[in-house]
Amino acid sequence: MYHYVRDLSRSRYPEINALTIDEFKYQLDHLAAEYSFITVDELQSALYHGTDLPNNPVLLTFDDGFIDHYHTVYPILKQRGIQGAFFPSAEPIENDIVLDVHKIHTILAQRETDKQLVDDVFDCLEHYQPQFDLDTPEQYYTELAEEGRWDPKEIVFVKRLLQHVLPEKPRELVVDDLFDQYVDVDEQTLSQEWYMTKNQLRVMANNGMHIGSHTANHYWLDTLSLQDAVHEIEQSLSFLEDINGTTDDWTMCYPYGGYDDTTLELLEEYDCNLGFTTSPRRADTETDSPLELPRLDTNDLPQA
Structure with missing residues (x-):
């Protein structure tokens, strides 16, 4: 599971939590020596028809539609036949917005200290507390701040609070206030720098890459009403139809890894073939459901 892959020395935000190009190539070299790269079609065939896979198969996935994937990742994969x-x-690709999750990443990249960011979040919470009847900042911090797999407790608090714990409207307001405070470009400019275009996605699809769904707005699917979840799926399918020319054998990557039984029922109703989670382990084609496939993170692989 990959996200940002870029030349950080030439990035507008060099402190973004990204994999460098050399680190990416190092991991590809490691995987090429130890594993056999497979395609989505080969994985589908193995799961649904029992087709044999090569020894130690590995599939590479890239989330969020970053421009990195077109300018950096795609040429490297194409050259290597992967x-x-x-x-x-x-x-964000349709309407030049920046997803809240990426606003948060940019805010994190621009922070001077973890403590200062937490203090600024507290200030925002105190400002909106009367309007939305929010808990106190201290209550949120006590509930959410704990050491994470990759992040200290202060950053886990900020991510959890701003990704899904706050109700939608105050969450958007707090994220936008922090974005305006920390980020020195407007949202449309950053969106156009941050994400691929439809034409770039079509080029990749026409040259052997797989383009799947990551919903429309990158919401936690397990927090949405049935109506909103249907809207997210249908909007993303319309987008995929425009890119791929078809939605046959389409696949889903759950934003944040969030899904529930209702999500799975909807995906079956809409004939989704594969669903990728963020559960950090190797997949087992004999026991794992095709709609609940785990993925290792790039941080789980050897680092250069």
């Missing part, structure tokens, strides 16, 4: 499975969210 298929990548790419999962862009539709809304």
Whole structure:
């Protein structure tokens, strides 16, 4: 599971939590020596028809539709004859917005200290607390701040609070206030720098890459009403139809890894073939459901 892959020295935000190009190539070299790269079609065939896979098969997935994937990742994969499975969210590509999750990443990249960021979040919470009847900042911090797999407790608090714990409207307001405070470009400019275009996605699809769904707005699917979840799926399918020319054998990558039984029922109703989670382990084609496939993170692989 990959996200940002870029030349950080030439990035507008060099502190973004990204994999460098050399680190990416190092991991590809490691995987090529130890594993056999497979395609989405080969994985589907193995899961649904019992077709044999090569020894130690590995599939590369890339989330969020970053421009990195077109300018950096795609040429490297094409040169090496490797298929990548790419999962862009539709809304930022269609309408030049920046997803809240990426606003948060940019805010994190621009922070001077973890403490200062937490203090600024507290200030925002105190400002909106009367309007939305929110808990106190201290209550949120006590509930959410704990050491994470990759992040200290202060950053886990910020991510959890701003990704899904706050109700939608105050969450959007707090994220936008922090974005305006920390980020020195407007949202449309950053969106156009951050994400691929439809034409770039079509080029990749026409040259052997797989383009799947990452919903429209990158919401936690397990927090949505049935109506909103249907809207997210249908909007992303319309987007995929425009890119791929078909939605046959389409695949889903769950934003944040969030899904529930209702999500799975909807995906079966809409004939989704594969669903990729963020559960950090190797997949087992004999026991794992095709709609609940785990993925290792790039941080789980050897680092250069």
